Amino acid sequence: MRHTVIPFGPQHPVLPEPIHVQLTIREERVVEALPALGFVHRGLERLVEARDVPQMIQVVERVCGICSMIHAHCFCMGVEALLGIEAPPRAQVLRVLWSELHRVQSHLLWLGLFADCLGFESLFMQFWRIRERILDLGEATTGNRVIVSVNVIGGVRRDPDAAQLGWVAAEIDRIEEELRRLEPAVLDDPTVRRRTVGKGRLSRAQAWELGAVGPTARASGIAEDIRQTNYAAYGRLYFEPVVETDGDSHARLRVRFRETLASLDLVRRAIRILPAGEVRLKLREPPAPRGEIVVRVEQPRGELLYYLKGSGEKRLDRVRIRTPTFANLPALLAMLPGASLSDVPVVTLSIDPCISCTER
Amino acid sequence: MREETRTVPVQGLLAEVARLKAEGWRLVTLTASELDAERLDLLYHFDRELRLQHLRVAVAKGEAAPSISPVFFSAALVENEIQDLFGVRFAGLLVDFGGGLYREPESPAAPFCRRGGPRPEAPPTEGGGQTPGGEGCATR
Secondary structure: OOOOEEEEEOOOOOOOOOOOEEEEEOOOEEEEEEOOOOOOOOHHHHHHHHHHHHHHHHHHHOOOOOHHHHHHHHHHHHHHHHHHHOOOOHHHHHHHHHOOOOHHHHHHHHHHHHHHHHOOOOHHHHHHHHHHHHHHHHHHHOOOOOOOOOOOEEEEEEOOOHHHHHHHHHHHHHHHHHHHHHHHHHHHOHHHHHHOOOOOOHHHHHHHHHHOHHHHOOOOOOOOOHHHHHHHHHHOOOOOOOOOOOOOOOHHHHHHHHHHHHHHHHHHHEEEEEEEOOOOOOOOOOOOEEEEEEEEEEEOOOOOOOEEEOOOOOOOOOOEEEHHHHHHHHHHHHHOOOOHHHHHHHHOOOOOOOOOHHOO | OOEEEOOOOHHHHHHHHHHHHHHHOEOOOOOOOEEEOOOOEEEEEEOOOOOOEEEEEEEEEEOOOOOOOOOOOOOOOHHHHHHHHOOOOEOOOOOOOOOOOOOOOOOOOOOOOOOOOOOOOOOOOOOOOOOOOOOOOOOO
């Protein structure tokens, strides 16, 4: 039987960023998929040679615009652990609040893109319209829409007042109501189901073997979420991961939609438990961490890992960033064989690929 | 490091990784870190029920380390990345981009090694963003 090799990407309507997958096709079915990376690799990890620790916060925030808050949160937690300090309780809760707002806007961005990929334009516009309101909450409480730039070593640099937080809570209620109205359209629509149910199936065993993380792993029945390790203030919020077992594109869609609602609830509860007090430690001297540490947090796309190594100088010796999309690429390559060529864009998008993170 | 970290010799790495897999540890990733002009540290991070464990292997620059991709296929991508950025060669790598995952032929060898030492040759393939096998579809 004759095979045809078809390039998917690096430029494709469903790919906002460049990644290339070389597809080997037999009678419209994928038999093999091989990736190619490196189109926009930036070597950001090496900037650690030229930037001191506070400046590196600006760098890691720019690994990815969509989850900038969570990159900075992870980096600051690692440096604080090396310095033997801890952000004040109010700052810990505020970090959770902004991280969850970030997760919501990231999932809404993906839900819109996924709807667009299926040709469901009105749903795409609904999700992005709602996302704008989340960005408004970020702008009002941090001063920035996307790269919120609130994390510092030893806390956060912004402290929203009670009136702002009351408005955030009320707005969250309204947004949740709107999202629940969209739930049947996104999860039960016959066209959406036809394009996603059974497509790009990843079994639980495959997900574990290939190191899948985040919603991609949880949609295959792996009930793991780094927030269960209770970092920052998650231990006080009684967090439960959203898990599905079908392992197909529709299961990944369900996980992300329900995680969006769960994150809205976390924001609401974070506001409720927010203690009074300082939001930032006063450091007497510039941070000069010594030792090595591995820190993990849960990004919208899954587990994010930072390895930091310092020798007591103002610049770290090594910063290593393992982003969730990098971990999910082997799983994607396992989902594609057997898929129809027309389903490749849907299956690819179903892992919510972030090439900006991958090509850090 | 806060978690259990064990140093293992290069020769015993594959057996140790296979043992961890049999015990239910998931490979999280690898980290390469330069020690001095001659040596690199390779850290292998594993997770089981949200608990971490690390293996540490010291390798001489310019020498090959065993690939763990036959045990954990998910290691293939990060081992290719380390080949590109640190010049470590992984013997037995299941999907080998030959140092051309990120690098162009004119790219500097081992760009993340700043303390000198032995360097590998330039990637043998044409252009970055290559797929292994040189089918020609992946060139920019």
